[in-house]
Amino acid sequence: MLADMTDFDHMTAGALLRDLAYAMSKLGEYRRFKRAAVIADKGWIETTTRLAGKLFPNTEARLFHAGELEEAMRWVAGFRRDLIDGGL
Numbered sequence: 001m002l003a004d005m006t007d008f009d010h011m012t013a014g015a016l017l018r019d020l021a022y023a024m025s026k027l028g029e030y031r032r033f034k035r036a037a038v039i040a041d042k043g044w045i046e047t048t049t050r051l052a053g054k055l056f057p058n059t060e061a062r063l064f065h066a067g068e069l070e071e072a073m074r075w076v077a078g079f080r081r082d083l084i085d086g087g088l
Contacts (some may be wrong), residue, residue: 001033001059002076005040006066031058037076039064 011019036059038049046063053061064072 001036003038005045030056033059035076036061037064037072039072041066
């Protein structure tokens with residue numbers, strides 16, 4: 001899973017509650033996601049990403065910053081950089 005949240009500014013309390021309710025209803029399904037890459041430059045999103053990594057131990061969560069989209073895509077897809085750079 002990859003989420004680019006670089007343009008995400010804020011969330012209303014109502015939207016946050018709806019989002020949390022939906023996330024809780026899908027709790028058993030999160031193990032399908034081996035990795036979650038989040039692209040963001042805001043501290044509260046970074047904190048949330050670290051927290052998600054602890055709440056969902058079957059999903060490895062990693063934060064990337066603006067401009068790191070390609071790296072985030074490679075990581076979330078599970079590709080190793082040495083294989084990409086060195087060829088197959």
